[in-house]
Structure formats: C-alpha cells, structure tokens
Amino acid sequence: MTEDALPPLTGPVEVVGAGLIGTSIALVCRRLGLDVVLRDTSAKHIRTATGLGAGRAATAADRPQLVVVAVPPAEIAGAVVDALSRTDAVVTDVGSVKAAPLAAVADRVRASDLARYVGSHPMAGSERSGPLAASAALFDGRPWAVTPHAGADPRAVGLVESLVLECGAAPLLMDPAEHDRAVARISHLPHLAAVLVAGRLAAAPAEHLALSGQGVRDVTRVAASDPALWQQILESNADAVLDLLGEVRADLDALMSAVAAGSGPGAGTDLVDILARGNAGTAAIPGKHGGPARPTRSVFVSVPDHPGELARLFGDAGEIGVNIEDVHIDHDPGRPVGLTELVVEKGRAEHLLAALESRGWTTHR
Amino acid sequence: MTEDALPPLTGPVEVVGAGLIGTSIALVCRRLGLDVVLRDTSAKHIRTATGLGAGRAATAADRPQLVVVAVPPAEIAGAVVDALSRTDAVVTDVGSVKAAPLAAVADRVRASDLARYVGSHPMAGSERSGPLAASAALFDGRPWAVTPHAGADPRAVGLVESLVLECGAAPLLMDPAEHDRAVARISHLPHLAAVLVAGRLAAAPAEHLALSGQGVRDVTRVAASDPALWQQILESNADAVLDLLGEVRADLDALMSAVAAGSGPGAGTDLVDILARGNAGTAAIPGKHGGPARPTRSVFVSVPDHPGELARLFGDAGEIGVNIEDVHIDHDPGRPVGLTELVVEKGRAEHLLAALESRGWTTHR
The missing domain is CATH 1.10.3660.10 (6-phosphogluconate dehydrogenase C-terminal like domain)
Structure with a gap:
C-alpha cells in the first residue's frame, strides 16, 4: 500500500502495557491529538503514564481503532488474544520475536479475528525501562519491522504502517519467520x-x-x-x-x-580468510539510519579537564564547519587532561585537524 | 623496586621501528630532552619521524642506554637479538605477545645478554598506524605490562619501568606466560x-x-x-x-x-545462569583507568542539527557542574534533530536532567 493510501490513524488507540515502549507510543498518539486509553496490571504504571500526559485509564466502554500490545515476551500471545476477543480493533504487538506469539494466537482465535492481528517490532529501546523512561522521540529514524501473516487484512497492515510512520520510524514489511x-x-x-x-x-x-x-x-x-x-x-x-x-x-x-x-608452508591462509570474513561482515552493516555506511575517521584531541573546555572544542568544531558523527571521551576525573575522540567524515578529518591545531588544540594524528 | 629507586632514563634511547608506538615513545623521550636515535627499514618512516621531532637517524657510533623494539609481531625476536648483539643496552619490545618472542630470543643469545632483555606491552593503540599517527600522549593513563623473565637483571627491569612511568602509563609487572x-x-x-x-x-x-x-x-x-x-x-x-x-x-x-x-518444569534455569554469568563478567571489568568502575547512567537529549548546538549543550552541562564521562551521538545529517547520549555518574543524572530541562532542552528520561 502506498503511503498516501494508508488508512489514517484516528483513534482511539489502546495501549496494553505502560512500560517504556507502550508509554512512548502513547505519547506519540497523544501528540497527534488522539484519544489514548491505557491498560496495565500495575496501577502505578497507569498513574505514572497518565501523569506524563500519555492518555487515560481504559474503561469497558472504550471502542479502540487500534490496540498496541507492549507487554513482556511471555505475556504477548495472551494479551493479543484478549484484545481480539474484547474489541473489534486492529491489534499489533511490539515484541522482539514474531512467529511463536503468532502461532499461539492463531491456535486460540477464529481466522476472521486473526485477520485483525499484525505483529510488529520497533528497533528502539533503552537500558532503562518503565514509563518514566518513555519518550515520543524514541522511534525517531529507527527501523520498525511490520510482520503480517498470510491471512492478515491489508487494511489492518496499513493501519500498523500508519502508526509506524506517525512515530517517525521506517516500516520494514517482513515475513514473521524471516524477521x-x-x-x-x-x-x-x-x-x-x-x-x-x-x-x-x-x-x-x-x-x-x-x-x-x-x-x-x-x-x-x-x-x-x-x-x-x-x-x-x-x-x-x-x-x-x-x-x-x-x-x-x-x-x-x-x-x-x-x-x-x-603459519607453516600451506597453512595460515585459512586464519586470514576467517579474519577477512569478519572485515566483510562489519562493512555489511548499513549506516545508522539505514543508509550506506559512510567512511569515517577519528580525530583525537587533548581536552583539559575544566568545565567549559568540551563546550569550547565543540564550538570550534562547529565554526570550522565539520559535522561530528560521534564522540568518545577517555576521561579520568583525577587527571588534568582527557583524550576526546571526534568521529568525522573521512574526507573532512585533515581539515578539522589543521583548523583545531591553528586554534591551539593539541591533536593526535 | 620502589619508584624513587628506579634507574633514571638518561638516554640515548634507540627506537627500532618508527611506527605508531615507536614514534610515540620517541616523542616522549625527546620531550624529556633525551638523545633519541631511530632505526626503520623504511627510509620514509625515518624521514617522517625525524620531521616530527622524534629524534635522529641512528649511526654505528651510537651507544644507547635503552633500545625499544617496536616492529611487527613476526619480526620482534630477530630485532631483539640484533639489538642485544649490536649494543650493551637494556632492550625491551612492545609486542602484544610475550612468551614466544622471549623463547626465540633465549635460543639465540647467551644468558648474560638475555639478562638485559625485558619485554613489555603498552595497552594503547589506534585504528591508524605509522609515525603520522604518533603522539606523546598515546600512553597517558594506560596500563603497560612489564614482563621480565626469571634471569632478567633487576636494573634492566627498573629501567623499563622508568620508561613506562615517563610515558605517563601505569607499569604492571607480570610473568610473560601469565601476560x-x-x-x-x-x-x-x-x-x-x-x-x-x-x-x-x-x-x-x-x-x-x-x-x-x-x-x-x-x-x-x-x-x-x-x-x-x-x-x-x-x-x-x-x-x-x-x-x-x-x-x-x-x-x-x-x-x-x-x-x-x-522453560519447561525443571528447565530454563541454566539459561538464566549463563546470562547472569555474563552480567558478572561485565561488572568485573575495572574502570577505564584501572580504578573500580563507577556506576553511570545515560541521559538522552534531543539536539537540533545546527552548528553550535552541541557546543551549547556541553556549555550548559559544564555550567550545571556535571562531569560527562562519555558521549554518543545518534546523528543523521538528513534529519533536523539528533539524539545525544551523555554518560554521567549515576547520582548526578537526575540533577542534570532537571537542569537541562529548565534550560529548554528536550530530554528523554
């Protein structure tokens, strides 16, 4: 389905499980002005999530357009079956494994209800969990797998794609087993x-x-x-x-x-082959946001351990006009100088080095 | 040997192999005012290193106090034997494996000469190589293993420890096989x-x-x-x-x-045990500079993709008075806003979040 032909997300959206992922999706939907209703076995999570403006507690009278199941892996199938039975909504889940929950759901509902279920999996998360870690920006620019089964209603698939796009993520349609x-x-x-x-x-x-x-x-x-x-x-x-x-x-x-x-005569080649296949594998990983990986180079700069010195370094890099792709700080609070690694586009590294040196920074080529 | 009883490094210091590590050590020694002589099979490396102020090309008349062998792993033993034969200096190498080169050297020199050889291994490097990547700051705060054999002259061991300390690194005395x-x-x-x-x-x-x-x-x-x-x-x-x-x-x-x-009855526990042992292993790694690892927490901030915005973020963090231990930037040049992860001491994270929010930053708890 092309993007402009997707069914619009109009709500209400029901979120089952007000943890990190569920509350983040609820925040996105609230930002769109949709009615969002929340279910969680933890009354504390519901209070926290509603307090963050992520929606309201669900009631028996709610008639959701879409139910998003965001519970721990072992509870997904049960929560999906419950949502399909309770409502006539499209139902998705956001679990990190797709085939086993689908099989468990298919065993327990009619085919006509199963058609409303379309699993999905946002490639986003955090080392923190719970609604307090939630953010409407969590999915921004991330891949989000959408994994319809053979009997899924195309309009249900389209509605889940609409959710993914509204979350700022990139939908990737995949077969559940392939996912x-x-x-x-x-x-x-x-x-x-x-x-x-x-x-x-x-x-x-x-x-x-x-x-x-x-x-x-x-x-x-x-x-x-x-x-x-x-x-x-x-x-x-x-x-x-x-x-x-x-x-x-x-x-x-x-x-x-x-x-x-x-590495005797005739030996040793195999080890180099194995190591070279590792090289090929790292090169096969696409760039952070799905584009091709661009070659980068690290520029090392000594930064005195005073407040404001990092700010001065980034200020200078900004004035020099070189985009910083990533940063690593090798910082020890007890030492007067830390080493900061600026990862920049390969072709810009020499320019950045020369310009930083002319501004008095100690760089390490 | 206690630190103040170590034999002083007075030079001349001969560096064999003017690559990243060798040239970096040469730069440290030149900064101490020592006479540094360089050997390399590549005349270009010698020209580059001398051009960087890392010393002068070696002559047959030089009488080094210390020879540092910094050549590729397969060439170390030969270069150490050559240095022990040519000079009466203390000889060390900086290879990443210690027992095999030692055994190869021991097979080829007298015990009285072997006593002058003390292997070592600085835990420092770079994805770049060659003298242009060299830096006198390369070893700053890093562990540097010193691996004497049983017949090593204690004064030779002490001189290598002196070199390590002059390089700003922390000497760790270890048996070669244990290393x-x-x-x-x-x-x-x-x-x-x-x-x-x-x-x-x-x-x-x-x-x-x-x-x-x-x-x-x-x-x-x-x-x-x-x-x-x-x-x-x-x-x-x-x-x-x-x-x-x-x-x-x-x-x-x-x-x-x-x-x-x-996870049937009686099963499943083993898998959790294996995963928990992984937890214990990550916790066993000491802090970056050898101290105990301090608990950290990540604070996520949305940063508009304009030059100077990162500088403003670090400036604000500096004014707020929270030390930034590490930074990761999830940056896509095509997008208006990137997510920046600031790694800070765990107990300071809430303070930083609240203070950044009060300054108008969008944070993600």
Whole structure:
C-alpha cells in the first residue's frame, strides 16, 4: 500500500502495557491529538503514564481503532488474544520475536479475528525501562519491522504502517519467520557472543582484567542486560537461535583448526580468510539510519579537564564547519587532561585537524 | 623496586621501528630532552619521524642506554637479538605477545645478554598506524605490562619501568606466560568472538542487516582490524588462545543445550545462569583507568542539527557542574534533530536532567 493510501490513524488507540515502549507510543498518539486509553496490571504504571500526559485509564466502554500490545515476551500471545476477543480493533504487538506469539494466537482465535492481528517490532529501546523512561522521540529514524501473516487484512497492515510512520520510524514489511531469523542474526547472536566472552571474565584473575581496553568493553557491553527478559526472548526464538549457534559452532571449530595449524608452508591462509570474513561482515552493516555506511575517521584531541573546555572544542568544531558523527571521551576525573575522540567524515578529518591545531588544540594524528 | 629507586632514563634511547608506538615513545623521550636515535627499514618512516621531532637517524657510533623494539609481531625476536648483539643496552619490545618472542630470543643469545632483555606491552593503540599517527600522549593513563623473565637483571627491569612511568602509563609487572593468558582473555578472545559474529553477517540478506541496532555494531567493531596483523598476533599466542577457545566451545555447547531445553518444569534455569554469568563478567571489568568502575547512567537529549548546538549543550552541562564521562551521538545529517547520549555518574543524572530541562532542552528520561 502506498503511503498516501494508508488508512489514517484516528483513534482511539489502546495501549496494553505502560512500560517504556507502550508509554512512548502513547505519547506519540497523544501528540497527534488522539484519544489514548491505557491498560496495565500495575496501577502505578497507569498513574505514572497518565501523569506524563500519555492518555487515560481504559474503561469497558472504550471502542479502540487500534490496540498496541507492549507487554513482556511471555505475556504477548495472551494479551493479543484478549484484545481480539474484547474489541473489534486492529491489534499489533511490539515484541522482539514474531512467529511463536503468532502461532499461539492463531491456535486460540477464529481466522476472521486473526485477520485483525499484525505483529510488529520497533528497533528502539533503552537500558532503562518503565514509563518514566518513555519518550515520543524514541522511534525517531529507527527501523520498525511490520510482520503480517498470510491471512492478515491489508487494511489492518496499513493501519500498523500508519502508526509506524506517525512515530517517525521506517516500516520494514517482513515475513514473521524471516524477521525472527533476522533478529537471531543481528541481535540474539551478538548478545550471546557477548555473554560467552563476558562469562570468561567473571572468574578471571584481577591482573588479567587490569589489562582491559576499549575492545573488550565494546564486545561485552550488551551482556549486562536483564537475564530474565533475555531468557524469554531466546526461548521464544529458540529454533532460529539454535540454527545460528550451530553455524557459529562450525565456524569456531574451523577457527580452532586454523589457529592450531599455524603459519607453516600451506597453512595460515585459512586464519586470514576467517579474519577477512569478519572485515566483510562489519562493512555489511548499513549506516545508522539505514543508509550506506559512510567512511569515517577519528580525530583525537587533548581536552583539559575544566568545565567549559568540551563546550569550547565543540564550538570550534562547529565554526570550522565539520559535522561530528560521534564522540568518545577517555576521561579520568583525577587527571588534568582527557583524550576526546571526534568521529568525522573521512574526507573532512585533515581539515578539522589543521583548523583545531591553528586554534591551539593539541591533536593526535 | 620502589619508584624513587628506579634507574633514571638518561638516554640515548634507540627506537627500532618508527611506527605508531615507536614514534610515540620517541616523542616522549625527546620531550624529556633525551638523545633519541631511530632505526626503520623504511627510509620514509625515518624521514617522517625525524620531521616530527622524534629524534635522529641512528649511526654505528651510537651507544644507547635503552633500545625499544617496536616492529611487527613476526619480526620482534630477530630485532631483539640484533639489538642485544649490536649494543650493551637494556632492550625491551612492545609486542602484544610475550612468551614466544622471549623463547626465540633465549635460543639465540647467551644468558648474560638475555639478562638485559625485558619485554613489555603498552595497552594503547589506534585504528591508524605509522609515525603520522604518533603522539606523546598515546600512553597517558594506560596500563603497560612489564614482563621480565626469571634471569632478567633487576636494573634492566627498573629501567623499563622508568620508561613506562615517563610515558605517563601505569607499569604492571607480570610473568610473560601469565601476560599472554591475560591478553588471550581480554583482547584475543573478544576479537575472535567479534570476528565470528561479523562472519555471520558477511553473506546475510539485506533485510536482515536493515534491522541492525547499536548492539551488533558494538560487538563487531573490532572485527574490522587488519587480518595480517591479527594472524601474527594469534599465531604467536596460539596455546593460550586455543585453551580459551576450548573453554568457550564447552560454554557454547552448554548454551545450546539450555536454549534447546526451553522453560519447561525443571528447565530454563541454566539459561538464566549463563546470562547472569555474563552480567558478572561485565561488572568485573575495572574502570577505564584501572580504578573500580563507577556506576553511570545515560541521559538522552534531543539536539537540533545546527552548528553550535552541541557546543551549547556541553556549555550548559559544564555550567550545571556535571562531569560527562562519555558521549554518543545518534546523528543523521538528513534529519533536523539528533539524539545525544551523555554518560554521567549515576547520582548526578537526575540533577542534570532537571537542569537541562529548565534550560529548554528536550530530554528523554
């Protein structure tokens, strides 16, 4: 369906689960002037979300146009079935796995009701949870998978796409099983690799850990997430996850053979091949907002640890006219000078370096 | 040896290999006023490094106090043997693996000469290489392993410690084999895990990759490194790397069993245990500069895409008096507003949020 032919979102919108994602969607809908009604097993969440202006508590008399189910993974199917039974609305959910909840719903409702259900998955979140972490800007520019089943009503699919667009996100139509294979690859596998590496640090000698650099911090960061939530996610996508883990197990065996073979005559090439495939994989990830990744370069600048020095650096970079794509600060409160890494478009790096130096900054080429 | 009893670094210092690390050490020594002589098989590197003020080209008449070998991993042992034969200086190297080069050197020199060799490994670097990327600030606040063998002259060890301290780094005395087990765990294993995850992206469907978020980018970032360099590093530390890969293989098997078992009665606990061990591992990594990791919290702020807006944000944060530990910018040049993540000490986050809001910034709690 083309964008201008999509059914308009007119409300009321019912949000089931007033956590981070649900309350954020409610805030977007309220900003559009729609009637938003909230359901949550936690009366505190409802009070908080209504206090934030995210809508009002639902009543039995409400007749929603769209129900958005935003509850923990293990509760999604039940909440979708309940919404399909209670209302004649289009129903979507925002869970991170799609095929298993769909199958559970299909087992429990008539095909005519199932036609009103269209799963979806916004690729947005936060390390924080609950309605206080919500924001109408949460989905801005993010991919948002919309995963209709074969029997879905095209107008129901269109209404979910309308919601995604109103949230400022980019809808990606995908088959539910294909979506699950995709997140197994780009979310669940990276998560589990981080868990395995971090697991080898848990009982490591302190003198090993003392040598930790930025690499191990980046690789393991996501392993700090909530185990109970991730257990639910992994179990509801067990087949796709196990397929990929099996592939990685074969890759690991090949890697161990390559390392063991060493670089004698005829050996060693395999290890370079494996490492080069890693290069290709990092290059395959698209740019942050779906466009092609642009080559960047890091410019390092020493910044005195005084309030206002970072502001002066960004002010100078702004005047120089170079867009800063990302920033990392290697900052130790006890030290007089920190190292700041400015990530800029590759072709602009030399200009920025020269211009910062002419303004008296100490850069590290 | 206590710090004030260390032999003073008086020079001349000879640097073999005028790349990123060698030239950076040379710049530190020149800043101390020492005579620095440079050797490199590349005449261009020598010209560049001398042009940066990193020293002068070496002559046969030079009598160095200390030789620093900073060549690619596969060439280290040969360069150390050459330096021990040519001079009566203390000799160190800065390679990322210690036991294999030591064994190769020990096979080829007398014990009296071997006593002058003390390996070391600064935990610093850059995605760039070559003398133009060099900086006297490269080692500032970083750990720097010093790995003497049993027959090392204590005064030679002390001189290498003096170099480390003069570079602004923190010396960590370690046994060479223990060092290699440490870097296998906190550098080589994370690198290989990133390579395996990235390898599964290399031939992935574009619609899978379109769902990529920050997690997969962080986990795979280091897999973009030079395969030829990493082949040398991994092969020279093959035993320690294979030991750890074997442990991870057993962990992977346990993980696959736990995912396959699902959450039926009596099952599921194992998966939570594995995920919780990942939590413990991330918490075990010390703070960036060796101190304990302090709890931080991220504050999200919408920043209009105009030059100077980031400067205004940092200026306001400075006036509010909250130290910014790290920054991430989710920036798309085509969009009017970007999301900026300020990482601050946990106890200061609410104060920063309230103060930024009172100054008109749109924050996302």
